[in-house]
Amino acid sequence: MGIKSFQGPRMSQSSRDEIPFKVSDFMTKKLITFKPEQSMKEVIEILISNKISGGPVVNEDNELIGVISEGDCISHISKSRYYNMPLDDGKVEQSMIKDVETINGDMNIFDAANKFLEAKRRRFPIVENGKLVGQISQKDILIATMNLKTENWK
Numbered sequence: 001m002g003i004k005s006f007q008g009p010r011m012s013q014s015s016r017d018e019i020p021f022k023v024s025d026f027m028t029k030k031l032i033t034f035k036p037e038q039s040m041k042e043v044i045e046i047l048i049s050n051k052i053s054g055g056p057v058v059n060e061d062n063e064l065i066g067v068i069s070e071g072d073c074i075s076h077i078s079k080s081r082y083y084n085m086p087l088d089d090g091k092v093e094q095s096m097i098k099d100v101e102t103i104n105g106d107m108n109i110f111d112a113a114n115k116f117l118e119a120k121r122r123r124f125p126i127v128e129n130g131k132l133v134g135q136i137s138q139k140d141i142l143i144a145t146m147n148l149k150t151e152n153w154k
Contacts, residue, residue, distance in 0.1 A: 023112050024105035026144040027126055027134035033058045034068050036093035040076045043068055043092055056125050056132055057096045064125050064132045066096035102127050105134065113141050 032050055034043055034057045047053065047070060054069030072095045103112055103124045116138055123137040
């Protein structure tokens with residue numbers, strides 16, 4: 001008597017070559033971006049009013065040149081209060097992170113989740129041909145996995 005398999009039919013090899021659940025499928029494309037010449041006071045107001053924790057800094061050609069975050073804003077406030085300077089004295093380019101780590105939009109969201117854990121970042125910009133096309137956040141990863149909870153993740 002033969003052994004019966006209850007696993008069902010196996011997936012064909014060609015479907016394994018495709019990247020399921022790509023970052024580009026779940027990234028935010030309509031971004032709030034900042035300019036290097038913007039005042040820090042304006043950035044703080046935008047972060048608060050839009051309930052976001054940071055965003056990409058782009059030049060006039062929409063090329064990513066940095067990222068500004070709540071932490072950068074807090075650091076600016078601390079420095080300006082220490083030196084007894086007005087809050088709106090600084091510009092984004094003075095406080096932003098310039099060495100920005102990006103990820104590929106074709107990356108699998110589960111690989112992206114591991115990258116979030118390794119890098120301890122809240123967001124990663126996605127750049128194509130030198131231009132900012134989107135951003136994926138930890139929250140986007142959570143939303144994606146909840147939307148896919150009925151799918152087989154293998």
